[in-house]
Amino acid sequence: MWLMALRIALRALRRNKLRSFLTMLGIIIGVGAVIAMVAIGEGAKKRVQEQIAGLGTNLLVVLPGTMTLGGARTGSGGVQTLVGTDARAIMQEIPVVSQASPSLRQVLQVIAADQNWSTVVQGVAPEFQQIRNWQVEQGRFLSEADVDSTAKVALIGRTVAYNLFGSESPIDAIIRVKKIPFRIIGVLGPKGQTGMGTDQDDVVMIPYSTMQKRIMGITHVQQIVVSAVSADKTQEATEQISALLRQRHRIQPGRDDDFNVRNLSDIAEAASNSATVMAILLGSIASVSLLVGGIGIMNIMLVSVTERTREIGIRMAVGARSRDIMLQFLVEAVVMAASGGIIGILLGIGSSLLLKRLVQLPMLIRPDIVAVAFLFSGAVGIFFGFYPAKKAANLDPIDALRYE
Amino acid sequence: MASDGATALSDSLVRERDPLDRGRDREVIRIGDLHKVYQMGDIEVAALRGINLDIYHGEFVAVMGASGSGKSTFMNIVGCLDRPTSGTYFLEGEDVASLSPDQRAYIRNRKIGFVFQGFNLLSRTSALENVEIPMMYNGLPGGERRRRALEVLSLVGLEERMHHMPNQLSGGQQQRVAIARALVNRPSLILADEPTGNLDSKTSAEIMELFQDLNRREGLTVIMVTHEPDIAAYAGRQVQFKDGRIMSDSLVKNEKCKF
Numbered sequence: 001m002w003l004m005a006l007r008i009a010l011r012a013l014r015r016n017k018l019r020s021f022l023t024m025l026g027i028i029i030g031v032g033a034v035i036a037m038v039a040i041g042e043g044a045k046k047r048v049q050e051q052i053a054g055l056g057t058n059l060l061v062v063l064p065g066t067m068t069l070g071g072a073r074t075g076s077g078g079v080q081t082l083v084g085t086d087a088r089a090i091m092q093e094i095p096v097v098s099q100a101s102p103s104l105r106q107v108l109q110v111i112a113a114d115q116n117w118s119t120v121v122q123g124v125a126p127e128f129q130q131i132r133n134w135q136v137e138q139g140r141f142l143s144e145a146d147v148d149s150t151a152k153v154a155l156i157g158r159t160v161a162y163n164l165f166g167s168e169s170p171i172d173a174i175i176r177v178k179k180i181p182f183r184i185i186g187v188l189g190p191k192g193q194t195g196m197g198t199d200q201d202d203v204v205m206i207p208y209s210t211m212q213k214r215i216m217g218i219t220h221v222q223q224i225v226v227s228a229v230s231a232d233k234t235q236e237a238t239e240q241i242s243a244l245l246r247q248r249h250r251i252q253p254g255r256d257d258d259f260n261v262r263n264l265s266d267i268a269e270a271a272s273n274s275a276t277v278m279a280i281l282l283g284s285i286a287s288v289s290l291l292v293g294g295i296g297i298m299n300i301m302l303v304s305v306t307e308r309t310r311e312i313g314i315r316m317a318v319g320a321r322s323r324d325i326m327l328q329f330l331v332e333a334v335v336m337a338a339s340g341g342i343i344g345i346l347l348g349i350g351s352s353l354l355l356k357r358l359v360q361l362p363m364l365i366r367p368d369i370v371a372v373a374f375l376f377s378g379a380v381g382i383f384f385g386f387y388p389a390k391k392a393a394n395l396d397p398i399d400a401l402r403y404e
Numbered sequence: 405m406a407s408d409g410a411t412a413l414s415d416s417l418v419r420e421r422d423p424l425d426r427g428r429d430r431e432v433i434r435i436g437d438l439h440k441v442y443q444m445g446d447i448e449v450a451a452l453r454g455i456n457l458d459i460y461h462g463e464f465v466a467v468m469g470a471s472g473s474g475k476s477t478f479m480n481i482v483g484c485l486d487r488p489t490s491g492t493y494f495l496e497g498e499d500v501a502s503l504s505p506d507q508r509a510y511i512r513n514r515k516i517g518f519v520f521q522g523f524n525l526l527s528r529t530s531a532l533e534n535v536e537i538p539m540m541y542n543g544l545p546g547g548e549r550r551r552r553a554l555e556v557l558s559l560v561g562l563e564e565r566m567h568h569m570p571n572q573l574s575g576g577q578q579q580r581v582a583i584a585r586a587l588v589n590r591p592s593l594i595l596a597d598e599p600t601g602n603l604d605s606k607t608s609a610e611i612m613e614l615f616q617d618l619n620r621r622e623g624l625t626v627i628m629v630t631h632e633p634d635i636a637a638y639a640g641r642q643v644q645f646k647d648g649r650i651m652s653d654s655l656v657k658n659e660k661c662k663f
Contacts, residue, residue, distance in 0.1 A: 004540050015528055314524045317485065318538040318585065319513020321506045398485050401524065 001327065009332035012304070020336060023300040026293025027340030027380065028347060031373045033286035035348025036355070038369045041279025043362035048275045058098075058231050059131065059264035060238060062090070062224040062245070065257050079258045080220040081249050084208060087125065087224045089248060094240045096233040101128035102208045102221035110204055111176040112164040119160050121177055121204045123211020124225075131227045135189030139171050142185075147207040150214065154182040157201035158190045175204070180214055182206060234263050283369075287376075293340065294380035301333050301388035312392055313400030326393035333385020334378055341377030345370055431494075432592050432625045433459040433482065438491035440477050440648075451477040453648040455491070461592075464619040464626045466636035469645030475629055476597075478645065482627065483516055483595045484508040496592050513541050517586025517594045521601035523578040525570040531557065531581045532566040538589045556584040560614060576607035583614065587624075594618075596628040600635055612638040 013020040064082045084102045091100040104123040109116055128134070129141045136155070146153050154175060161170050170184045182204075191200040212218055228237040238261045245259050305312070312325055349365055356363040440452040451474045459465055469475040480486040481493065484500055485508070493501040500511055512518075517538075525534045535553040544552070557563045560580040570578050579599060586594050596615065600608035616638055618624045630636050637656065644652040 001543070008540075310524070311526055314526060315537065315541075316509065317483075317512060317518050317524075319509050319541040319589075321509040321541070323506075324541060398480055401485075401520070 001324070002331070005324075005327045005331040006335065008328050009335045012308075012332055013336060019300065023296050024336055024340035024343065026296040027290065027337050027377050028293075028344040030286065030290030030293040031341045031344025031377050032347035032351065033289055034283055034373050035345055035365065035370060036351045037282035037286045038279055039348070039352040039363040039365045040355070040361060041275065041282045042364035042366060043356075045272055045275035045279060046364055047362045048271045058228040058234055060226040060228060060234060060241065061262045061264065062086070062226060062241060063260045063262060064220070064222075065259045080218070081258050082222075082224065082245075083220050084125075084212070086245060086248060087221070087226075090224065090226055090241055090244060091127065093244060094237060096229050096237045096240065098227050098229045099127040099131045100224055100226045101125035101131055102223070103128065103225050104208055104211045104216060104218075104222045106211075106216060108177055108215070110160065110164065112170075112173060115164045117160060117163045119157075119202050119204055121206060121211065121215065123206055123208035123215070125208055128205070128225065131225050134191070137187045137189045138169065139184070139186030142205065142207055147209050150209045151207055152180060152182045152210060152214070153185045153206065155186040155188055155205040156184055157188045157203040157205075159199055159202040160204055161187050177204070177206075178215055238263055290376065290380060293377075294337070294384040297333055297337055297381060298384035298388060300336075301329060301385055302391070304332075305329060305388050305392040308392075309395065309400050309403040312395050313397050313403065316395070316397035317401060322393040325395075326389045329389035329392045330382065330385050333389065334381035337381025337385070338374070338378045341374045344377065345373060348373075430461050430496075431458045432461050432463075432496060433457065433627075434492070434494040435482075436492040438478075438481065438493065439489045440474075440481065440486070441489045451648055452481075452488070455648075455650060457643065457650065457653070459625065459627065461625055462619070462623045463641055464616065464639045465628065465641045465643060466639035467627060467629045467643050467645065468631060468633075468636055469651075470631070473645040474648040475645040477648075479595060479597060479627070479629055482593075483518060484511045509541075513538060514589055515592045517583075517589070517591040519579070519582050519586050519594060519596040519599045521598040523570070523575070523582045523602070525578055525581055525585075527570055530567050530569060531562060531573065531584075534570070534581055535585045535588050538585060542589065552588055553584070556587045557581070559587065559618075560584045574607070575603050576610055579603065579607075579611050580614065583611075583618075587618070592625060594624055594626045596626060598629055598631075600630070600632070605634075608635065 062082065064079045087100045087102045090097055101124050106121055107118060108121045109118050110121070124142065125147055126142050126144055129136070134141070137158075139155070141155065142153070145151070154177075156164070156170060156175070164170065164175065165173065170187060173184050174181045175184060176182070188201065188203070188205070193199055206215075208221065212221070226237065226241065228234045241261050242257060242259075246257060249258055251258065315325060315328075349370075352363045352365055355361055435455055435457045438452055438455040439450065442449045442451055453474075455474075455478060467475050467479065477486070481488050484495075484503070487503075487508075488501055491501065492499070495511065495515060498511075500508070503511065518524075525531075526537065532550070532553050535557060536549045539549040539552065554563060554566065557566050560583050562577060562580050562584065565573060565577065568577075570581070573581065579602075583594075583599075594615075599615070600611055603611060612635060615626055615628070619626050619640075626639075628635075628639060636642050639656060641653070641655050643650055
C-alpha cells in the first residue's frame with residue numbers, strides 16, 4: 001500500500017515538474033540555509049575555542065586587588081604587594097600548579113639603528129613560554145640566568161621584527177628601550193590576532209627583573225600568570241593560590257584579599273557560549289524559511305486536491321478508502337518535502353564548502369544537524385500535508401465525481 | 405455404501421457450481437421499501453419514496469425516468485456511493501444498506517463496476533494503467549494486475565491501444581477503457597450511468613452491443629441509466645422512475661440485437 005502510494009505520488013509530481021520544483025524550492029532554500037548557517041556558526045565557535053586555547057591552557061591570572069587606605073579605596077591593581085617571589089612560591093608550593101610567571105607590560109618606543117616602533121614591552125620569567133605556548137622561531141627564549149642577572153636581552157615578535165629589521169635577521173642586533181640597549185636573543189613564532197583584534201606578535205619580551213629595575217623602576221609585578229596542571233584543577237588551584245597569597249601577604253582572617261585570581265576558562269566558556277548563541281540564532285532564522293517552505297507545500301497541495309477532485313472521486317468509486325486517498329496525498333507532500341530536503345542538504349554542504357574557499361571562514365558541517373534537517377523537512381511535509389490530505393480523504397465520492 | 409455417499413456429495417457440489425442453474429434463480433439485488441430523504445436546510449426533500457426491486461443474475465436492466473425522478477439517487481445507493489435513509493438493500497445476499505464508508509469502498513471495489521457518462525478516466529494515464537487502478541486497492545501483485553488488465557482490454561477490443569493516453573483515444577474507445585476498468589475486478593454488477601450520453605449514435609450502438617455481448621456471453625448483470633428509448637431498447641428489462649417511485653417495470657420482448 002505504501003509502495004503504491006509512493007508510485008502514485010512520484011507520478012503526480014513528475015506530471016507537474018516545474019510546479020513541484022518551485023514548491024520544493026522553499027524547502028531546498030530552508031534546509032540549505034540551515035545547513036550553511038549552522039556550519040558558519042559552528043566554525044566561528046571552533047575558531048573562538050582555538051583562539052582561547054591559544055592563550056595558554058588551564059590559564060589563571062593573579063592580579064593585584066584593591067586596598068582601602070583611610071576610607072579611600074584604590075582602584076584595581078592599586079596595591080603593590082604582588083611580587084616576583086609570589087610567582088615562584090605559587091609554582092613551588094602548590095602541586096596543582098605547573099608553571100607561574102610574573103608579567104609586567106608597558107607600551108614603549110623601541111629603537112633599532114634608523115628605525116623605531118612603538119610596541120608592548122613585556123617582562124616575564126622563562127616559564128612564560130610554556131604557559132602561553134609561545135614558539136621560538138630563531139634563537140632562544142629567556143633563561144633563569146637572564147632573570148637572575150637582570151640581563152639586557154630581548155625576544156621580539158614577528159611584527160616588531162618586520163618593522164625594525166625587515167627581512168634581515170635580527171639575532172644579536174641591538175635595540176634601545178628607554179635608551180637602554182638590549183641584545184636580541186630570539187624571534188618569537190607567529191601567534192596572530194586575539195579574538196579582540198590585538199596583534200599578539202607586536203611584542204618585545206625581556207626578563208621581568210630587568211623590566212622592574214631598569215625600565216619601570218618598581219619592585220612589584222602587574223600580574224602573575226599561572227597554569228594549572230589540567231583544566232579541571234583550575235578551581236582547586238584558584239583556592240590554593242588564594243590561601244598561599246593570604247598567608248604570604250599576612251592578611252588577617254576576615255580582611256579582604258589584596259589580589260584577585262581570575263580563571264581564563266570562564267572567559268573561554270563565555271566566548272564559546274556567545275558563539276553558540278550566534279549558531280542558534282543563525283539556525284533559527286534559517287528554520288523560519290523552512291517553515292515558509294512548508295506553507296508553500298500546503299498551498300500547492302490544497303490546489304492539487306482541488307484540481308484532482310475528480311480523480312479522487314474516480315479512485316473512491318473504484319474502491320479507494322479514505323485512508324488510501326489520505327496516504328496518497330500525504331506521501332506526495334512528504335516526498336516533495338523530503339526530496340527538497342535532500343537537495344537542500346547537498347546545496348547547504350556545497351555552499352558551505354564554497355564559502356570556506358572564498359572567504360576563508362571556518363566551516364564545520366555537523367552530521368547530526370544534517371540528519372535533523374532531513375528529518376525536519378520530512379516532518380514539515382507531514383505537518384503541512386496533513387490538512388490537504390485530510391481534505392481530500394473527506395470528500396464525498398458522489399460530489400467529487402460530479403466536480404467539474 | 406461409503407462410495408455411494410461420496411458420489412451423491414460430489415453431484416450436489418457440481419449442481420451448486422453450475423453457473424446457469426444458479427444464475428437465473430438468484431437475485432443480485434434485493435431492494436425493499438427504500439427511502440432516501442435529503443435535508444436541504446430546513447426543507448426535507450424525498451428523493452426516493454419506497455422502492456421495491458429485485459434484479460436477477462444475468463439481467464440487463466435499463467433504468468429510465470426524467471431528471472428529478474430519483475433514478476440518480478437510486479443508482480448512487482445501488483452503487484454503494486450513498487446510504488438509504490430507510491429500507492433494505494441486499495447485494496448478493498449481503499446487507500449493504502448500513503455499511504461504513506470503508507466497507508462500502510470494499511463493496512464498490514469487489515462487487516460493482518462503474519461506467520460513467522463522461523468516461524472518468526485519469527488523464528495523462530495510459531489505458532492499461534487506468535484499467536489497473538481498481539486493482540491497486542485490493543492488493544493484487546503487479547504481474548497479476550497487468551495480466552488481468554490486458555485480459556479485459558482485449559475483451560473490449562483495445563489491447564492494441566493499451567499504451568495510449570485517454571486524449572489519444574476516441575470517445576468510444578475511452579468508454580471501452582472505462583468498461584474494461586469496470587470489469588477488471590470481476591464484479592457481480594455493472595452500473596452504467598448514461599454510458600452513451602457523450603457519444604454519437606454509431607458509437608453508441610457499438611457500446612450498447614458491447615454491453616449486450618458481455619451480458620449474454622459472460623452472464624454479466626448490467627444496470628444502465630438512460631433517458632433515450634433507443635438505448636433502453638438494448639436492455640431486456642425496463643424500469644421507469646417517476647417522483648421517487650417505480651412507475652413501470654417491464655420485460656422487453658424484441659430487444660434490439662445484432663445477433
